[in-house]
Amino acid sequence: MSPVCFRNTFYFQSLTEDVLRIAAVRVIRNVRRIKMKLSMWMIANRLSPLMDLKTNISADARPVLNSARLVYSTNCVHVYQEQDYVVCNGEGDSIYLYGVTEKEAFEIIQGVFDYFQDWEADLQAFIRKNDFQKIVDSCEILIQNPMNIQDANNKLLAISRHPDPATVDPEWLYMSRYGYSSLNAIKALDFSQNNTDFTRHGVQPFSPADSSGVKHGGISYCLQYNSIDCGRITVLEMVRQVNPGDYQLLDKIAQLLEPVMGNAVLSDHSPSHFNALYSLVFQKSYDVRELQLQLAYQQWTEGDDFQMLLIQPDYLQNSYRSVEILYSILLHNLPSCVIFRKDPYILVLSNQLLEKRQNLLDFLSALHENNKIRAAFSIGAKGTAEIPWMVRQCLFAMKAAESENKENWLFYFEKYAVDYILFHAKGNEQIHACHPMVRRLWNEKEKNEDELFKTLMIYLDNERSVNKTSAALFTHRNTVMYRIRKLQETYSLNLDDPGTRYYLRLSMQVLSSPVRMNTQFFSGPQLNSIR
Numbered sequence: 291m292s293p294v295c296f297r298n299t300f301y302f303q304s305l306t307e308d309v310l311r312i313a314a315v316r317v318i319r320n321v322r323r324i325k326m327k328l329s330m331w332m333i334a335n336r337l338s339p340l341m342d343l344k345t346n347i348s349a350d351a352r353p354v355l356n357s358a359r360l361v362y363s364t365n366c367v368h369v370y371q372e373q374d375y376v377v378c379n380g381e382g383d384s385i386y387l388y389g390v391t392e393k394e395a396f397e398i399i400q401g402v403f404d405y406f407q408d409w410e411a412d413l414q415a416f417i418r419k420n421d422f423q424k425i426v427d428s429c430e431i432l433i434q435n436p437m438n439i440q441d442a443n444n445k446l447l448a449i450s451r452h453p454d455p456a457t458v459d460p461e462w463l464y465m466s467r468y469g470y471s472s473l474n475a476i477k478a479l480d481f482s483q484n485n486t487d488f489t490r491h492g493v494q495p496f497s498p499a500d501s502s503g504v505k506h507g508g509i510s511y512c513l514q515y516n517s518i519d520c521g522r523i524t525v526l527e528m529v530r531q532v533n534p535g536d537y538q539l540l541d542k543i544a545q546l547l548e549p550v551m552g553n554a555v556l557s558d559h560s561p562s563h564f565n566a567l568y569s570l571v572f573q574k575s576y577d578v579r580e581l582q583l584q585l586a587y588q589q590w591t592e593g594d595d596f597q598m599l600l601i602q603p604d605y606l607q608n609s610y611r612s613v614e615i616l617y618s619i620l621l622h623n624l625p626s627c628v629i630f631r632k633d634p635y636i637l638v639l640s641n642q643l644l645e646k647r648q649n650l651l652d653f654l655s656a657l658h659e660n661n662k663i664r665a666a667f668s669i670g671a672k673g674t675a676e677i678p679w680m681v682r683q684c685l686f687a688m689k690a691a692e693s694e695n696k697e698n699w700l701f702y703f704e705k706y707a708v709d710y711i712l713f714h715a716k717g718n719e720q721i722h723a724c725h726p727m728v729r730r731l732w733n734e735k736e737k738n739e740d741e742l743f744k745t746l747m748i749y750l751d752n753e754r755s756v757n758k759t760s761a762a763l764f765t766h767r768n769t770v771m772y773r774i775r776k777l778q779e780t781y782s783l784n785l786d787d788p789g790t791r792y793y794l795r796l797s798m799q800v801l802s803s804p805v806r807m808n809t810q811f812f813s814g815p816q817l818n819s820i821r
Contacts, residue, residue, distance in 0.1 A: 327356060331347055334385055335535040341389075341390075376392055444470050446465050494511075510522055515549060520548065566584045571677055571678060597640055601616065644667060721800060728743070731743040
């Protein structure tokens with residue numbers, strides 16, 4: 291690469307003091323064994339605000355360097371005098387220092403290694419304490435650009451103290467004031483960066499999106515634990531150009547940060563950094579405000595109709611790679627859905643009835659032809675409170691289908707709902723497994739004394755006889771026929787199917803049973819205590 295020279299007066303004094311202090315300390319102590327390996331990019335980034343230097347570093351220079359040496363040694367920086375400058379050569383990549391002697395240059399380069407060793411120890415301590423602000427502060431003189439850390443709900447955990455947010459861009463100022471990314475910025479970035487997958491683990495570059503207040507490009511690192519998003523580190527390209535050393539530094543931070551953030555969530559002893567929708571799906575604690583923000587980011591509401599699709603890719607092998615490939619395919623082709631990995635499954639959540647989308651069914655068929663998947667739909671249900679039950683429904687449908695010994699690959703919970711209610715579900719599980727239409731009719735009956743629930747139940751009890759139903763209801767047969775036709779047309783009911791009729795009637799029994807509604811029944815004496 292062409293020689294570069296970075297200067298920034300804000301960092302100059304503190305960096306000079308740090309490097310000279312470390313160099314002096316080395317004279318009076320034995321150098322500890324260096325564990326953190328550096329690249330020439332990382333060394334250059336540390337020194338660039340301190341002194342004039344030139345670099346000739348390849349883009350793929352990796353962090354393999356252990357220390358400085360005055361004679362050549364593998365995976366070390368060889369420091370030697372040449373003409374009026376000192377060459378610092380690390381595996382073919384070079385930094386040129388001017389105005390210093392060979393010995394001074396050696397002390398400076400080794401001081402950088404010592405500095406990073408201390409930095410790594412401090413970083414580990416900050417991470418253990420969940421002190422995200424100190425993590426960002428410790429990176430300030432290394433990255434020299436605005437930086438922040440957010441959780442998977444776009445909640446701000448820490449942000450650079452310098453420069454002043456008002457001098458960065460409107461979005462940076464918004465985040466510093468309100469603690470979250472703005473909805474406009476997220477939408478604009480998703481739209482303008484259509485070739486960038488921000489949910490992919492690792493670093494992704496991004497460009498400015500002026501319409502949203504994002505005036506600078508930069509890099510964004512998606513933090514993941516067990517393939518689940520748990521946060522994000524963002525660096526803006528404002529003070530200097532982002533280079534491979536910044537990528538490598540974020541890799542190091544992520545390597546230490548991801549397990550701690552993930553384990554904190556799984557232990558349920560601390561606030562979740564995971565996406566609030568993920569926490570909702572898997573019945574973990576979450577902040578209601580963060581859930582509302584996630585819904586807003588998706589342009590969903592709490593009262594939408596939701597449905598889940600569970601996919602098990604390459605189920606004959608259950609390979610990690612097959613899950614990873616299919617996950618990427620789904621992210622690209624289903625942008626309006628929320629997609630989670632829970633190996634060996636992939637969960638697709640939508641605020642639409644997925645099973646009614648023919649283009650999705652065609653897409654799944656094409657996937658199955660090439661990837662041999664199994665897929666199961668939950669029932670559709672209204673409201674976010676229904677979402678946690680959908681995973682169980684999908685898993686039950688897959689498991690129940692195995693006992694049929696058929697070569698089907700696409701399953702619908704509705705087909706197995708009766709077995710689920712009778713033999714598997716307990717308590718509230720039974721209610722959430724009831725037919726969605728019956729639950730709606732029940733809720734309307736409770737609110738408005740609607741007659742549709744009662745009409746359908748009596749109609750089914752009387753073997754679909756209109757005359758017997760009208761007699762039982764003391765109403766005209768035309769009224770009964772109108773109500774039944776309305777139900778069939780509104781909810782696409784096939785009352786000619788005996789399985790559907792049985793599911794409807796069982797759902798009605800579960801919801802209207804006086805035994806279930808009378809809580810005193812369950813608080814009475816145990817059966818074995820009755821004489």
